Amino acid sequence: MERERAVLSARFLVKLAVCEVTLRGDSLTWSQNQDPGRAERNSVPVSEIIAVEEAEPDAPTKNRGRGPSTAPEVLEARPSGFTVSYVERGRHHCWLTRDVTFHCPSRATCHQWVQTIRELLLMLTRRPRRLLVYINPYGGKQRGKWIYEQRVAPLFARASISTHVIVTQSENQARDELATSRDLKKYDGVVSVGGDGMFSEVVHGLIARTQRDAGVDQNCAEEKLVSCKLRVGIIPAGSTDCICYATVGTNDPVTSALHIIVGDSQPMDICSVHHGGKLLRYSMSLLGYGFYGDVLTDSERKRWMGPVRYSFSGKFSSAAEYLSPLGHRCPLLTLNVAVSPGFQTFLSHHLYEGTISFLPATDILGSPRDKTRCRAGCPVCQHNGRLLSQDRQVCGTDEDVPQKAEQEAEWQVVHGNFVAINAATMSCACPRSPEGLSPAAHLADGTTDLILVHNCSLLDFLRHLMRHTNEKDQFDMSFVEVHRVRRFRFTPKNSRGHQKLEKKLNANKPLEPTCRDDHAYSSWTCDGEILKHVAVEVRVHWGLIQLFARGIED
Numbered sequence: 001m002e003r004e005r006a007v008l009s010a011r012f013l014v015k016l017a018v019c020e021v022t023l024r025g026d027s028l029t030w031s032q033n034q035d036p037g038r039a040e041r042n043s044v045p046v047s048e049i050i051a052v053e054e055a056e057p058d059a060p061t062k063n064r065g066r067g068p069s070t071a072p073e074v075l076e077a078r079p080s081g082f083t084v085s086y087v088e089r090g091r092h093h094c095w096l097t098r099d100v101t102f103h104c105p106s107r108a109t110c111h112q113w114v115q116t117i118r119e120l121l122l123m124l125t126r127r128p129r130r131l132l133v134y135i136n137p138y139g140g141k142q143r144g145k146w147i148y149e150q151r152v153a154p155l156f157a158r159a160s161i162s163t164h165v166i167v168t169q170s171e172n173q174a175r176d177e178l179a180t181s182r183d184l185k186k187y188d189g190v191v192s193v194g195g196d197g198m199f200s201e202v203v204h205g206l207i208a209r210t211q212r213d214a215g216v217d218q219n220c221a222e223e224k225l226v227s228c229k230l231r232v233g234i235i236p237a238g239s240t241d242c243i244c245y246a247t248v249g250t251n252d253p254v255t256s257a258l259h260i261i262v263g264d265s266q267p268m269d270i271c272s273v274h275h276g277g278k279l280l281r282y283s284m285s286l287l288g289y290g291f292y293g294d295v296l297t298d299s300e301r302k303r304w305m306g307p308v309r310y311s312f313s314g315k316f317s318s319a320a321e322y323l324s325p326l327g328h329r330c331p332l333l334t335l336n337v338a339v340s341p342g343f344q345t346f347l348s349h350h351l352y353e354g355t356i357s358f359l360p361a362t363d364i365l366g367s368p369r370d371k372t373r374c375r376a377g378c379p380v381c382q383h384n385g386r387l388l389s390q391d392r393q394v395c396g397t398d399e400d401v402p403q404k405a406e407q408e409a410e411w412q413v414v415h416g417n418f419v420a421i422n423a424a425t426m427s428c429a430c431p432r433s434p435e436g437l438s439p440a441a442h443l444a445d446g447t448t449d450l451i452l453v454h455n456c457s458l459l460d461f462l463r464h465l466m467r468h469t470n471e472k473d474q475f476d477m478s479f480v481e482v483h484r485v486r487r488f489r490f491t492p493k494n495s496r497g498h499q500k501l502e503k504k505l506n507a508n509k510p511l512e513p514t515c516r517d518d519h520a521y522s523s524w525t526c527d528g529e530i531l532k533h534v535a536v537e538v539r540v541h542w543g544l545i546q547l548f549a550r551g552i553e554d
């Protein structure tokens with residue numbers, strides 16, 4: 001590839017060393033020029049420059065007896081300067097900001113460099129200039145507002161991003177405002193400050209708004225949904241921040257803010273969940289029936305306890321979080337779970353009979369038992385995404401796409417007694433289960449990994465759960481099957497019994513144990529929310545939303 005031609009080149013003082021500095025269209029480089037053979041060369045892509053400012057002339061350094069004072073001629077030689085703030089990679093996928101100041105005698109030269117760098121930054125059209133920010137003040141440890149104001153807002157200000165900040169007053173405020181009232185045209189993105197629940201709220205609002213504007217009926221399971229144009233940023237400030245972790249590689253507000261500033265884009269698949277011609281919810285990470293649904297139901301009964309309930313009952317909005325204490329080496333944590341109702345759910349080991357039919361994704365790269373992982377610039381997502389977009393071009397209308405895919409792959413049907421049925425649309429990795437529930441799942445390949453855990457002994461199920469916290473293949477067990485699918489449907493065994501249960505669920509009553517006296521039915525958990533119906537129809541929508549993220553960097 002031809003190297004970008006130098007835009008500017010000059011000598012500057014960096015700290016006390018004379019450096020040769022070159023600005024190209026795509027990079028800023030500087031190196032000490034005394035010994036060119038051994039010179040240390042620093043290079044920053046222009047796309048990772050956060051801001052550039054003219055620097056105040058340095059105040060003379062006072063010698064406090066620790067080393068030599070700065071020579072007066074050096075001070076004289078650097079009356080002007082400019083500071084470039086840029087992204088630096090830290091450990092464990094964390095991004096930091098780093099400043100470098102360039103000094104030179106000529107103020108005009110500094111001014112010219114600042115203007116040129118700013119012009120290059122303005123040419124980066126993927127960068128957001130105006131953001132709508134929703135803060136959940138009650139998420140996690142109730143530090144969302146503090147995290148935003150202290151750690152994120154100063155970075156946005158430095159990057160010249162203007163914001164409209166709303167601290168929510170009630171649940172679903174963000175969802176409802178986005179879906180109906182707010183004028184969204186003036187924004188380049190929406191930022192959710194909170195946990196996975198808050199993010200889900202924002203996404204539900206955006207998807208509903210986009211479909212409404214496009215005249216698409218969300219309640220029709222056969223409709224092809226229109227992708228949301230506005231990107232979504234996540235500033236992690238909840239008790240569970242699994243989506244942030246799975247798309248950035250860490251739960252760090254500064255890292256997430258920097259991904260927003262540089263204008264990263266990561267498409268994300270979303271599942272729609274329907275019942276009887278009505279949309280129930282969208283799922284971003286995990287849909288679970290059986291074990292996970294039961295654990296969540298336990299947790300919901302303890303909602304009054306606040307975040308404490310997570311460690312108490314072992315419920316985490318990503319089920320993968322739940323698994324960790326089981327496999328955790330810390331005896332205290334194991335004890336914690338051992339006495340918790342979450343563990344009681346595990347011990348009760350219910351089986352749920354039903355029929356699952358699914359449409360396997362046969363025409364794609366990748367399978368759930370691959371050793372490859374979805375990472376930044378993932379070739380599997382790119383390849384499968386290209387296939388899906390070609391399909392769309394070949395077909396006359398969007399509605400033809402699913403029909404075409406369905407002609408090529410046949411529906412499969414499995415009837416059985418299940419301990420758990422899970423659909424992981426992303427790996428569901430989290431700090432305590434770094435590989436996640438489905439380690440090889442992709443963020444944007446248009447599929448979800450359907451994991452069926454059949455009847456097995458309690459010990460075998462424990463072995464399966466433990467494998468989520470280590471390197472062993474959790475699917476390499478005779479009672480576990482896994483399929484990469486585009487759609488699936490679930491029907492519980494006895495429709496009369498399940499209608500009775502759904503009546504109770506729809507009455508908005510908490511699930512009482514009596515509802516499940518015979519334990520014939522569980523309930524679905526959709527990214528941490530309990531669904532009101534047991535018979536569901538699920539469909540993956542490829543890249544329905546775009547995040548300010550780039551996937552986990554290798």
Ligand SMILES: Nc1ncnc2c1ncn2[C@@H]1O[C@H](COP(=O)(O)OP(=O)(O)OP(=O)(O)O)[C@@H](O)[C@H]1O
Pocket residue numbers: 135136137138139140141167168169170171172193194195196197198199201237238239240241307317528
């Ligand atoms: N002002 C508010 N008051 C009450 N609830 C709110 C408010 N703003 C948002 N919420 C709701 O709070 C729920 C939890 O928020 P969030 O995901 O930020 O935190 P969390 O501690 O990770 O939550 P969860 O309990 O779901 O694990 C979300 O479902 C969101 O809809």
